[in-house]
Amino acid sequence: MNANNIIKSLTEKFPNEILEPNVESNIRISSYVDKDAIVNVCKHLLETLEFDHLSCECGVDYPDRNEIEVVYHIASYSHPVVLTLKAKLDRDEPQIESIVSIYWNANWYERETYELYGVKYTNHPDLKPLLLPEDMLGEWPLRKDYEGFPNKTAKNLV
Amino acid sequence: MEQTIAPSEMLLHLGPQHAIQPGPYLLDLKLRGETVVDAELEMGYIHKGIEKILENKTYLQGITITDRICYLAALTNNEVFCNCVEKLVGIEPPQRSQYIRVIMEELSRIQSHLLGIGEFSTDLGFVTMFLYMIREREEVLSLIDMVTGSRITHSYLRFGGVREDLPEGFAEKAMSVLNDINKKLDEHEDLYNTDKIYLQRTVGVGVLTAKIASDLGVSGPPLRAAGVAFDIRKNEPYLVYNDLDFKVCTEKEGDIFARIKVRLDEIRESIYIIEQAFDQIPQGPLFPVGTPYGRRTPVMRVPAGEVFCRVEDPRGEMGMYMISDGSDKPYRVKIRGPVFPTMQALPPLIKGTYVADVAAIAASMDGCTSEADR
Amino acid sequence: MVVKNFIRAIKTVYTPSVTRLYPEVASDLSDRFRGLQKLDKSKCIGCGICANTCPNNAIKIVKDGRWFPSLDVGHCMFCGLCIDQCPQEALSSTKVYTGELVKWDHHKLLFTPSMLAREVPLKKEGEK
Amino acid sequence: MGEIIENVSFTATSAIHEFLKKTPLQDIINWGRKNSLWFLTQPMGCCGVEMIAAGCSHYDTDRFGIIPRVSPRQADVIVISGYVTKKYLPALKRLWDQMPSPKWVICMGDCSISGGPFYESYSTVQNIDEIFPIDVFIPGCPPRPEALIQGFIELQKKIMAREDKGSEY
Numbered sequence: 008m009n010a011n012n013i014i015k016s017l018t019e020k021f022p023n024e025i026l027e028p029n030v031e032s033n034i035r036i037s038s039y040v041d042k043d044a045i046v047n048v049c050k051h052l053l054e055t056l057e058f059d060h061l062s063c064e065c066g067v068d069y070p071d072r073n074e075i076e077v078v079y080h081i082a083s084y085s086h087p088v089v090l091t092l093k094a095k096l097d098r099d100e101p102q103i104e105s106i107v108s109i110y111w112n113a114n115w116y117e118r119e120t121y122e123l124y125g126v127k128y129t130n131h132p133d134l135k136p137l138l139l140p141e142d143m144l145g146e147w148p149l150r151k152d153y154e155g156f157p158n159k160t161a162k163n164l165v
Numbered sequence: 166m167e168q169t170i171a172p173s174e175m176l177l178h179l180g181p182q183h184a185i186q187p188g189p190y191l192l193d194l195k196l197r198g199e200t201v202v203d204a205e206l207e208m209g210y211i212h213k214g215i216e217k218i219l220e221n222k223t224y225l226q227g228i229t230i231t232d233r234i235c236y237l238a239a240l241t242n243n244e245v246f247c248n249c250v251e252k253l254v255g256i257e258p259p260q261r262s263q264y265i266r267v268i269m270e271e272l273s274r275i276q277s278h279l280l281g282i283g284e285f286s287t288d289l290g291f292v293t294m295f296l297y298m299i300r301e302r303e304e305v306l307s308l309i310d311m312v313t314g315s316r317i318t319h320s321y322l323r324f325g326g327v328r329e330d331l332p333e334g335f336a337e338k339a340m341s342v343l344n345d346i347n348k349k350l351d352e353h354e355d356l357y358n359t360d361k362i363y364l365q366r367t368v369g370v371g372v373l374t375a376k377i378a379s380d381l382g383v384s385g386p387p388l389r390a391a392g393v394a395f396d397i398r399k400n401e402p403y404l405v406y407n408d409l410d411f412k413v414c415t416e417k418e419g420d421i422f423a424r425i426k427v428r429l430d431e432i433r434e435s436i437y438i439i440e441q442a443f444d445q446i447p448q449g450p451l452f453p454v455g456t457p458y459g460r461r462t463p464v465m466r467v468p469a470g471e472v473f474c475r476v477e478d479p480r481g482e483m484g485m486y487m488i489s490d491g492s493d494k495p496y497r498v499k500i501r502g503p504v505f506p507t508m509q510a511l512p513p514l515i516k517g518t519y520v521a522d523v524a525a526i527a528a529s530m531d532g533c534t535s536e537a538d539r
Numbered sequence: 540m541v542v543k544n545f546i547r548a549i550k551t552v553y554t555p556s557v558t559r560l561y562p563e564v565a566s567d568l569s570d571r572f573r574g575l576q577k578l579d580k581s582k583c584i585g586c587g588i589c590a591n592t593c594p595n596n597a598i599k600i601v602k603d604g605r606w607f608p609s610l611d612v613g614h615c616m617f618c619g620l621c622i623d624q625c626p627q628e629a630l631s632s633t634k635v636y637t638g639e640l641v642k643w644d645h646h647k648l649l650f651t652p653s654m655l656a657r658e659v660p661l662k663k664e665g666e667k
Numbered sequence: 668m669g670e671i672i673e674n675v676s677f678t679a680t681s682a683i684h685e686f687l688k689k690t691p692l693q694d695i696i697n698w699g700r701k702n703s704l705w706f707l708t709q710p711m712g713c714c715g716v717e718m719i720a721a722g723c724s725h726y727d728t729d730r731f732g733i734i735p736r737v738s739p740r741q742a743d744v745i746v747i748s749g750y751v752t753k754k755y756l757p758a759l760k761r762l763w764d765q766m767p768s769p770k771w772v773i774c775m776g777d778c779s780i781s782g783g784p785f786y787e788s789y790s791t792v793q794n795i796d797e798i799f800p801i802d803v804f805i806p807g808c809p810p811r812p813e814a815l816i817q818g819f820i821e822l823q824k825k826i827m828a829r830e831d832k833g834s835e836y
Contacts, residue, residue, distance in 0.1 A: 034401060035473065061382055062475070062484055063501035080473055080486065080501070084379055084393055087401040089473060112382030112506045138209030138538060139790065140754045148789040149217055181758045182709040184737035189711060189755055210755040211711055214788035221787075226594035229618040230784055236713035236809075280716070293548060299723040300557055306720075307569075314571035314632075317713055318808060320618040328623075329571065352547070359543060461623055535712050558727045561813040562820060595777075595784055613780040616808035637817040642804050643825060645780065645796050 010036045010088055013056055020051055037091035042077075042103050045094055049081070049109045057083050058090060061110035064117065066101075066124035068150045073098045075124055079106075096126065105131040123149040173197055177520070181210050185288045185524040188534025190508070192527070199519050204512040212538040219498040224250055224324070224467060227495070232318040234500060235536035237277040240270050241478045243322040248403065248474045249487040250324050253467050256453050262326040263404045264446040269312060269321065271435040271442075272339075275346070276305040277479035278428045278435075281531040285425065288528040289366055297353060304342050311335060324465075325458035326451040336443045343436045354429055367421040371514060371526035374419050381510040385481025385503050386427045387530055391419035397477040408445065411438050421529040428531075466493050478503045480531055502536040561637075573617045574636040576610065578655035582629035583607055589621035589630060607652030612640060635661065693829070700743070700769065701823040702732040707742035707762065711749025714776035714809040718748050721812035733819050739765040744822070746815070747799070750778040750785055751792045763799065771831060772799045773818050777808045784808070800832035 014028045014036055024044035029037050040048055052058035062080040069076065079092040096103055105128035106113045117128045118137040125147040128134055136144050147153065170176055175196045181189035189210035195203035215234055219227050231246040232239040244266060251257065258266070283298030306316050311332055313319035321328050357363055373383070375391040388395055396413040398406045414430035416423035452459045469491040475484045481503030490496040507530050514530075515523050559566045568574075585606030590598040597614035598621060600606050608621075608630075622630045639661035642648055653659050687693050710718060721728050722735045736742045739762045751759060763770075774795065777783030782791045795801065802825055805818040825831045 059379055060384075062482065063486065063499060065486065065497075065499040067488060067497045078486065078499075080484065082475075084395050089475070091473060110382070111380055112509055115505065115509045136209075138212040138754075140209075143753070143789075146789070148214065153217075153789065181755065182707075182739070182762055184708075187710060188715065189709065189758070210752060210758070211750050212752055212754065212790050213750055213785045214790045215785075218785060218788055222594055225592070225620065229594045229616055229620065232618075233713060233784055233808075236716050280719075293544065296724050299720060300725065303557070303720065303723075303725040310572070311569045312571070314569060314573045314619065315617065316809075316811060317716060318616070318618075320616075320620070328619075332570070356543060356547060557725055558730075559725055559813070561726070561816055566811075566813055595786070611781075612806040613804065614777060614783070614786065615806065616777060616784055618808075636807065636811060637814045640806050641814060641817045641821050642806075643802065643821065643830075645801075645804055648780070648804060648806055 010034065013088060013090065014038070016056060017048070017051070021048060024048060034087045035089055035091070037093070040092050040094050042094040042096060045079075045092070046104050046106055046109065048092065049079075049106050052081055052090065053109055057085055060084050061106075061113055061116075062089065064113055064120065066120045066126055066149070068098070068124065070098070070151050075101045075126060077101075077103055077120065077126060081110075101126040102129060103127075104129050105134075107131060123147065125150070170195060171197075174202065179523070185527060186534070187284060187532060188538075190532075190534050190537075192511075192523070194515075194520065194523065196520055199521070201515050201518055201520055201523065204515050206508060206512050208508065208534065209538055211535055213535075215539045216498055216500060219495060221494065223493045224465060224495065227498075228322065229318075229320050232320055233535075234539060235478070235480075235502065235504070235533050236317050237280060237533060238273055238478050238480070238483070238536075239318050240266075240273040240321065241476055241483055243319070244270060244404075245474050245476045245483050245485045247322045247324055248476065249472050249485050250467060252472045252474060253470050253487065253489050254324070254458075255468075256325045256456055256458060258326050259449050259451065259453055260405070260447050261330075261449040262451050264442050265327050265331060265451075266322065267404050267406065267409070268331075268339075268439050268442050268446075269309065269327075271439050272305055272309055274435050274479045275343075275432050276302045276309070278432050279305065281479070282425055282428055285525070285528040285531070288524045289363065291360075291363065294353065294356070297349070301346050301349060304346070308335075308339050308342060311338070323452075323458070323460060325453050325456065326460075328460055330451060340440065340443065343439060347433060347436050350429060350432060354426075357425065357429075364422070366522070366525055367425070367529075369418075370421050370522050371518065371529065372418070372420045373510070373514060378419065378510075381513065382506040383481070383510050384506065385478065386424055386431065387507060387510075388481070389414060390416045390423035390427045392417045395482075397475050397482055401475060403474075403476055405442075409438050409441050421525055424529045424531075466491060467495075480504055480533065480536075481507065500539055502539065504531075504533045504537040508532050508534075508537045568634050572634055572636075573619045573622075573632045574634045575612065575617075575632070575640060575650070575661075576615075576622065576630050576655060577633045577657060578607065578652060579629045579631070580605075580607065580652070580656045580658075582627045584627055584629075586626065588624050588626060592620045592624045594618065594620065601652065603652045608655070609652055610650045610655060611648060612650055613645065613648040638662070694827070697826050697829065701826045703734075704732065704744050704771070704819060704822065705734045705736045705742050706744040706746050706773075706819075707739050707766070708735045708737055709745075709748070709762065711747070711751075711755075712776075712778060712809075714746075714748035714778070717809045717812050718746060718775065718815060721815045726812040726816060728816060728819065731816070731819060731823075733816075739763075740767065742766055743769070744771045744773060744819075745799075746773045746775050747779040747795065747801075748775045750783065751795055752790045753792055754790075756792050756798070760798075771822060771826075772801045773803045773805065773815075773822060774801050775805045775815060775818065776810055777806060780804050780806060802831050 024041040026039040122136040180191040191207040279302040283295040286294035313321040484501035486499040488497040
């Protein structure tokens with residue numbers, strides 16, 4: 008399983024959905040993905056390309072472009088290639104389909120991204136806050152324009 | 166979890182403060198008789214917001230914050246952060262620094278596993294073993310203290326190298342302590358293997374098979390105990406692990422006993438790695454020559470780009486995703502801790518077991534709440 | 540066998556004690572131990588690099604004759620960055636970490652430049 | 668004094684106690700109290716590990732009669748050993764309420780004193796000393812176990828000097 012083959016297989020299977028594929032090194036590849044195709048792409052990755060380990064999933068906020076990117080790092084237990092998949096979402100109403108049905112451990116990552124960025128995952132089994140108390144929902148603290156930070160009420164002696 | 170309960174069922178909260186916990190989390194159990202029929206884990210009680218804090222600190226200041234992600238693996242957390250920055254900048258630490266990093270990270274692995282096994286033992290009621298393990302851990306901590314100047318939050322690594330060289334006579338002292346630990350480990354393992362009560366409580370309990378473990382996204386000792394030889398040090402070698410000879414410790418059973426066995430074996434393997442590293446360590450500079458990087462690196466700018474790095478934490482795969490926009494602070498840092506998926510796998514794992522085994526299973530996964538919450 | 544546990548426990552009676560008898564005997568510290576900083580007033584130029592470097596904003600430059608750093612130990616992580624970055628090597632770490640630092644009140648955790656330079660004692664005479 | 672739990676009358680408020688506080692007999696009571704400071708183990712972060720280490724063989728707080736307990740109902744001292752978040756504060760208050768009086772609080776580490784490295788985070792509760800009556804502050808990130816022992820010794824001194832906030836004078 009090598010990086011070029013993986014990119015080739017992906018672009019052949021999804022010519023319109025996989026955008027800007029990029030081979031960074033032998034073990035790192037990245038690509039943008041159309042947000043409607045994420046579940047199908049992940050299914051293909053899991054079933055034919057041995058990407059059986061979702062390493063991490065996170066959001067990145069770009070207020071200048073009015074976009075939130077959802078980034079998936081998909082790795083494998085058998086080969087060292089890590090694929091970075093990114094999906095661009097609208098910042099005002101970020102919404103993407105959940106991949107819990109394919110990678111079980113996406114569950115908590117998605118809940119985390121939901122409460123920190125406000126990304127809504129459709130078809131998620133139980134979308135509710137994970138790390139923060141319920142009443143902080145809606146503040147989206149990791150967005151770049153979060154107002155509550157830095158909170159300067161701490162008693163600093165100096 | 167469904168909060169409505171049938172007349173024959175009962176809801177049990179373990180936490181946020183409980184004797185079995187290494188840090189606060191809440192484990193809700195739904196019991197029917199003594200069997201756990203449903204479980205849910207609620208966390209975030211020590212969510213520090215480290216990812217947001219790192220966005221507001223310069224790269225150099227970020228090193229001190231990464232220490233505090235997980236208090237038992239501060240050096241590996243430093244390593245992954247420095248690794249990301251080094252890859253973005255395009256420098257590589259010189260051989261001597263890499264060897265020093267390997268030695269320190271393996272020492273850190275030893276102390277983490279010792280505490281992990283110790284805490285597990287006290288949750289089983291085997292408090293003697295806890296005291297033994299902590300006794301040995303303190304010796305290792307003294308070694309780390311000798312080099313880094315603090316016991317658990319070191320701030321020892323710098324971009325392109327390490328803060329200070331190994332002190333005089335460190336190798337001899339370290340090897341005498343480690344050989345001693347190696348000898349004592351055999352005795353401890355003998356105790357574990359022959360204790361009837363211990364065997365009854367661990368063998369065949371909390372079985373995580375290879376298929377399920379990889380579906381749940383688990384990494385580290387729980388996965389290796391199920392027979393999957395997944396170790397970032399082998400799969401994606403960083404530092405000088407390519408030049409060192411070691412094996413990935415695996416077991417087949419995937420139960421609690423196997424997990425503890427894997428940790429004990431890994432301590433031995435780490436000692437073996439350190440022994441080799443002391444033999445092979447070359448003389449030389451600590452920082453790459455001809456670059457501005459050094460112990461006194463001032464606030465620096467990092468070229469724009471993004472990188473995803475992985476290292477092997479004591480608990481599994483530690484990854485960090487860093488985006489730089491060319492300024493002196495990272496644009497986004499995502500920490501992918503190994504404990505996060507491990508904790509996530511806990512509720513499905515304890516479903517169907519007896520409530521008495523919950524403590525043993527939870528402790529054998531060696532969860533570190535601080536890191537899972539970040 | 541469970542009896543083995545007891546035998547092992549009894550055997551440890553003969554092993555040397557490991558307990559560090561603090562406070563009667565001060566513990567051995569490594570040479571690199573990072574305790575409370577010490578300020579060399581003759582070297583310090585009040586440039587403020589330490590205050591800028593501090594990850595926690597625990598250092599502030601105050602006027603005490605000349606400009607010197609003052610330190611809030613309630614914020615200080617003892618990470619050693621200020622010591623590394625000082626261009627004049629005016630700051631150094633000492634092995635003070637227990638007796639003089641533990642305080643009864645929060646506001647006593649502020650260490651003035653003269654306390655950092657050890658011109659006045661860290662704990663006042665008769666201070667409880 | 669912490670918050671009063673409803674329908675529970677505190678023994679410390681009784682008339683006998685008020686009288687005893689004015690007599691030298693209180694010194695004997697305080698001597699007894701200071702030598703049995705059982706503390707609640709609830710590790711909350713880096714300092715929690717040092718707290719565990721302080722209870723084990725290398726530091727051995729049992730020498731001072733300081734014994735770790737896992738139940739708040741058996742504990743006299745709560746060591747806030749880490750970072751208090753908005754989510755954890757209600758639980759911590761509840762632990763504090765469950766402890767029988769007289770009871771004391773020790774702030775261990777920067778995180779509990781001021782927020783430490785995370786003082787400007789969105790999740791932190793700042794100024795813990797306005798919420799709990801804190802007796803001893805132990806700076807350090809984390810403090811060594813010796814510093815924790817020193818903190819207990821300071822608390823003992825404070826109890827003997829009748830200046831602690833745990834019992835009313």
